[in-house]
Amino acid sequence: MNGVTKRIRNWLEVRVGLDELLRSNLTDYRVPSNINLFHTLGAVAVVGYLIQVITGICLLIYYIPHADHAFRSVQEIMTRVPYGWLFRQMHVVGSNLLIAAVFVHMVTIFLMGNYKRPRELTWISGGLLMVITLCFGFSGYLLPWTQLSYWATTVATSIPTAFPVVGDFVSRLLRGGSSVTGITLTRFFAVHVSLLPPLFVFLMVVHIALIRRIGLSATPFGRSDEEKRPLTEFRKKLHPDGYPYYPYLLQKQALMGILYFVVMFLVISFAPTFFFPEEATVPADAFKTPESIRPEWYFLAPYQMLKIIPNKFLGISLQIILLAVFIFWPFLDTHKEKNIFKRPVLRGVFIVVMIAMVILMWWGRR
């Protein structure tokens, strides 16, 4: 180590106790020895979120949140602004990848039973993070002010009206009037860039702090001491016979983070119009309903579900209940068995839900 870095290190050491800080967080922090690649998905989500923040700020420099200028400014980002196309593509492709990563993260946590006590709060904060990520996608979708975004938002913001008493109010609140206009655009813009990011960061900090405080779950399959002991006092889950976080898990996380970039650039290079169908290159026109309107892929399943339930109020209530079940799942499933392979009923329910989602998505696609 050369002199300068040594001096900087020493300077920090005497002030903040750098060595101890690094040791306790990197090498003394131990993770279960049979940890698998799925445990890196949370870190991938953090990387994905950072990409959204950085590219989002770059877009913000040139984007104009006004109905008369939004479309043109986004086209200018794509054609005139140096590397604007790259930032926009990364932001758009990234938003979809991020949602996919977060979703897989959640499913694997579910399958490994890691939401069980004492980690209920971790699950809830994660569930809220998922909801906020979806809100990011929903609010961001309107911003380029294309035919696609305009009409998808028109349909989506009409959904709350199915709810009696407050539905109308909610819909008007979202739109800032009786239909989607420039007011809606500025509203969604405000939510997208100034309300959701701090909320997201706050929940992310809570989520990660909880994970560090409670300790990573032990072996995913098979019973560990955690479930056996009665929950009468806090006990951090240490893994004395596990591996140090640095370098073993960090390496894996970095590898998966890089893979995330590779997939992202793969889509940008070889399928640049994957997330831009024809309607996405036509400016919004309130008087011309396009041939086909459909929401983003991650909203297709709920969208189709609403469409096929004849009573809209029933449909929307069902979705709210499903969302509540999802968020509060650890309190509903208090069975001590973590291994899903020993729980045929839960396994069956899981498979049915997944298949139903795929079918609904496929169905809603057309």
Next chain:
Amino acid sequence: MRRYVMLLGLLLVFPLTASGDYREEFEQGFLTKTWSGQQPEENFCIECHSSDKMKPEFLTLAEEWKASWHAQNGIACHDCHGGDPKDSSMSMSPHRGFVGKPSPAEVPEFCGKCHIGILKNYLESGNGKALRSTGKGPHCEVCHGSHNVQRANIDIINEQRCTKCHSYERAKVMKQALFLVEKKAGEIEDGIKALRRAGVYPEEQERSLFNTQAEFRTLFHTVDVNLVNERTDEFTRKLGAIEKDIQGTFIELRSQKNFSAFLMALFSIMGGVLFLIIRTPDK
């Protein structure tokens, strides 16, 4: 704990049994409407003219119009004939601006309300002057139809249509004079479509093509071969500039692809190196 959560769930289920007084907009706007196609506005002209009250020889007009380029651009019966499409009893009253059916000699002015430049050139042309003086020249409808008006192209000039009154000789020379520019314009149109598919909004290129094409086609209505030939170079040059612009955009797209592929390769190599140096912990 579990009991409270279930209670909460029950509370949420409770309103299900109530009947929601939800908005009509949702029921109609979200459910029944397929969200496709333009919402038809009530129009009494079309309604009455396609009902069985109509004379059989008029009955097809509304259908013809529906398939026309005018219909797609929002030009309806009353835009040409005047009248009030919102009021069934008074719709064809002259008080509401109804002008009825134009006589052949009136057709150029009838269409020229909107196609001003073309009207001017047409009236100065051999065809126009002939219509004026002897009533023998072709008016707009002869070449474009009245209700089934489609986008114009040079195939309107064909032996069948142009030999009704004189030999095909002059018409043929005219068609040849138009061919070069029209062919190039067709190619550019394909280029614009390709740009759209590539996710680019070709606003500027589209506008310049439209303007150039309209100007050229307006010129055609003089049916003056010499004039068209004289200005062919100028139009080819204008179209050439648009073509170059489109090609430039494609080159730009390709370099974007290359750059992004380069980044992908970079990250792949980083990943590969990391994969090789990753140590598996020894027990």
